[in-house]
Amino acid sequence: MTAGRLSLRVVALGYLGLLLLVPIGMVFYRALENGIGPAWDAVTTPPAQHAFYLTCMIALIAVPLNAIFGIACAWLLARYEFRGKRLLDTIIDLPFAISPVVVGLALILVWGREGWFASTSVIFSVPGMILATIFVSLPFVVREVEPVLREEGIDQEQAAATLGANTFQILRRITLPTIRWGLTYGIILSTARALGEFGAVAIVSGKISGRTETLTLFVEDRFQSLDLAGAYAAALVLALIAVAVLALMTILQRKYKDH
């Protein structure tokens, strides 16, 4: 290896290490500083358990909805020409571009006490948090599935149709297996985003401990209350979930390439 390449490597890895690995490593270190026991205690208090449960529940509702919408939308974009297609294409990327805080405020404007669909059961409660999470994690499945549909083309689906398969059979036996890796990848990204969302959810939730507090909000709550051990322990749980998602993604990417 030449000196130039070696130094480039050192710089790239050093940069990543300093900015990403060290801070996350510190979370692990501080959370487990006094052993597993105290950390375990901190994340098994009733509010912590509820935050964990709520985070998973929101993701379990938001992600499947986004997956179904994502497939339908990707299908529409890849297979049909229609008026307003470019507009739809742009709107789907909106959640990538808009700050989550703005999303939260927008939801309050629509659903809040003064909003168009004024409702007491959306803002400062779980339905609003689900809406916010759907909003911010919406583009992932569409953006992963659409290129696969486009690349594979329509031949296989048409071949299945001439062989007598109806629309449902084509979807189940041809289309879904064809997009399965793109879909899985999109779902994983969507899940990671849903679990980690803070800004939008913070605004619409009202942050009521034990009721509308997700894991990310719980971490902040503990931190503000100077319960650093609790904050680090909960952050550790979030970090572990992220690492698990990353590992899953790496494995799938490797499989993806084989197909």
Place this chain on the structure above:
Amino acid sequence: MGIEARNVTKRYGEFLALDDVSVAVRDGSLTALLGPSGGGKSTLLRVIAGLEEPDDGTVIIGDEEVTNHPPQRREVGFVFQHYAAFKHMSVADNVGFGLAVKKRPKSEITKKVQELLDLVGLSHLGKRYPNQLSGGQRQRMALARALAVEPQVLLLDEPFGALDARVREELRAWLRRLHDEVHVTTIFVTHDQEEALEISEQVVVINEGRVEQSAAPQEVYDNPANEFVMGFVGPVTKVGDRLVRPHDVQVFEHPGEGTQPAEVIRLARLGFEVRAELQLGEGDALSAQLSRAEADLLELAEGQIVHVRIEPVVSPSA
């Protein structure tokens, strides 16, 4: 089952892909739709299969008008240029797909799949996946898959277009034999005149959305309906303002009745065949096609002056 397309018109925006096209195909025959790319032949095939909806006209398969039937109800076997293999299924599952969606019993499917794999010579590859097959094998798999549902008609869209020349010739002969065995009414699309003339019983020449001629291969070659057909189904050379086939240019050593002198500009020896580029006195260039024996007898060489007589056996009727 016979197939008939009556007055079919198909537009893509401004582009007129099919312009009032009528084609009739006899029960049990093997027909080629021949023409240049973008001429409308694939569109016609897809209209017959129900994969495209015509703007106007009717499609009849057997005694039934199927113009408004979806592809599922037309009982056609369709073979795509790029195979359209179901990549996530084994070869056997690909072939059995049509039977599986019809919920036939497993034992029946297994038996039928084995029969078809035998027929197309892939019986040892049933457990493989399409990406483990060569192009020719994939296309034979696609054919077996189409035949599995016992279609009334078989439609092949440039079936050998993506294969290399040698495999293409093998498969062409093989398709002809297969058709003799299975006897299902077959239409295939091709831009290769040799392919069309060699294996089909009827050739339909399609260009710019219209049928230029529909006849037996020999007829299309010998009595082309117009200059386009003449130029498309075989080699041509221009003499003055008429088209002749290079093999109708007779070459002599000495002048004779009705001959003109010409200089040999270039000779190309292609095995049995010799092609000579000639220059007539007035400056017209033309090509002649001779057998090797004829060329040797004349001791043809570049720069030599020969005498040619043009006796067209073939000329366009319009």
